[in-house]
Amino acid sequence: MIASRKPAWIADVTVQSAFPRREVARKSGLHGALLFPLLASSGVNGVIELLSDSVLAPDEDLLRLAGALGIEIGLYIERKRSEEELRRQKEAAEEANQAKDRFLAALSHELRTPLNPVLMWACATAQDKTLDDDMKEGLRMVCRNVEMEARLIDDLLDLTRIARGKLQLNLQPCDAGALLQHALEIVRSQLTGKNLHAALDLQASNHEIMADATRIEQVFWNLLKNANKFTPENGEIVVRSYDAAPGVLAFEISDSGRGIDPALMPKLFTAFEQGIRGGGGLGLGLAICKAIVQMHGGKIYAANKPDGPGAVFTIELIAVADRGVNAPLTSRAEAVPWRTLRILIVEDHGHTAAVMSSLLKREGHDVLSAPTVREALDILRSRKLDLLVSDLGLPDGNGFEVMRELAKISDAKGIAVSGYGMDEDIQRSSDAGFSAHLTKPINVQELQETIQRVTSET
Known part of the structure; x- marks a missing residue:
């Protein structure tokens, strides 16, 4: 029957030696049988056997009906199998995309982190008026090329944002x-x-x-x-x-x-x-x-x-109506009088922590440093702070924990500094209470402007 792909009628299965379940049928008192294949485009998806306790003569109308029913059931099974396979493939594709996003985010973080102290030091040193012009230009070249490397990293992340429809514009x-x-x-x-x-x-x-x-x-x-x-x-x-x-x-x-x-x-x-x-x-x-x-x-x-x-x-x-704009219009905080701030830097990357601390001290700020969440919590619970500048990925936790604890005991502001810069990373920082999120590598001017803006907010 499977080879012929057509329904079969057996008047009495107990006398059919080719019927594989003959002995079971005999013991159960079953004789007549109607068998029909479940057909689909992919082949035979199964067989349905209907048995009777009576010896039955063939019924051509019933055979035709069984054949049509077998096709309907076979197609239904095939469709459900296809839907299940599509569901599995979709889940696998989504998991692969998520794995790719995690990989790109981690790769971005690992590539950005060592660039951060280089960019901060080079850009800050380039402002030293005691250096000769050739040295200043050399340092500015270092800054430009580090920023270029960061832009290449951004390309990888931007492609992911574009593919997922998550690239946002600030018009x-x-x-x-x-x-x-x-x-x-x-x-x-x-x-x-x-x-x-x-x-x-x-x-x-x-x-x-x-x-x-x-x-x-x-x-x-x-x-x-x-x-x-x-x-x-x-x-x-x-x-x-x-x-x-x-x-x-x-x-x-x-x-x-x-x-x-x-x-x-x-x-x-x-x-x-x-x-x-x-x-x-x-x-x-x-x-x-x-x-x-x-x-x-x-x-x-x-x-x-x-x-x-x-x-x-x-x-x-x-083009839009010309209103005499000579440069990008950016919203900046109104200038506020300079003041010394007590700043806690939470950063487990030693070079970044050292350079950032040195630059901020040079600006006249009182700077404290901690490489872990535990040490950061000890400091903020024992010292009054004006500002927290924290990395997010730390050996014993994350910067979100530090920011949430700071918000409980103080109105000091926080700036997140991280190698992770996707939209969801920035949103998580905001949700945790940070007033700004800077993506590594950052230059000293960007850090200074952000500190001024954040500490001037009321």
Whole structure:
């Protein structure tokens, strides 16, 4: 029956030697049997046997009905199996995504933490007026390159945010031309190292846009970094702006490199793809650029130069009424008189703790340090504090515990400093009572501004 895939009628199973349950049927007083397969596209999903205590003559109508019923049941079983398999695959995919997110977050933390004391020390030392100009420029170069490394780490996290629809924008009026020039300054030392000529020609009548200034600068930085990467020594990078249409601001970044492989052009803005085979890097920058530009209601294009070697990237953004904005508008706390603060630093990374403590003491603050939750709790219970600056991952607990305990006994503010910088990490810090969350690596100016803003809040 299974081979024929058709229902079978047995008048008396007790006389059928081929029936495998003949003896059981005989002892039970069963004779007649109707057997039909449960058919589906994948094959036979089972067999149903109906037995009677009487010897029965074949019934063709019943055989046809059983055949139709077997198909319905077989298809139902197949559908349920498919649904169960899809559910298992979905759960496995979700678990894999969660594992990937945890890995990326942990990787980010491990990569950021050792960069933190380097950036803080280099940026603070670069402000020393007793140093000669060459030393200051060298230290500023260190700062720029550490910040660049941090941005590469951010690319990994941004891709995860974009894929999950969790990339958030902080929109404000800003001057896109100023953002472009700042991004150009970040890569300036790299251009100089290759003796590249950078020409800047901002001809657009209005550079003001409503945007997330950090994200738009990130787009410019990625495109300039790519131009530098693929342009040979003594080459040229040209950056210009123009009015693409009424209310549309366009930026064009072109280089004199070898251009984009035509075969790879369709995948150019896809994650982990690159415009040149063997180009190196992760292949994330352009995918992130496209997502950010589109979130701003803009467009991004790529093409090869029609009149020579090199690539051209064009960004179109929506311009807003020109109100004379010369730089990103950021909300800053009103200036307050400087005062000495008693600050507790909770940080188990020795180099970070030492550099941060030294810099804050240099600013005139009274600084205490603790590498663990236990030691931090001992200090805050015995000393009056003005500010807590705490790492979140600690050997015997976390910074949330310290902040919650501080909130119980004092109105002192807290700043979380962590290598974890996803949106959920920032929200957890806020929920625990921290007034600010800084993602490593941080520079001394960022820390100083945050301390001023947090301690001026009422």
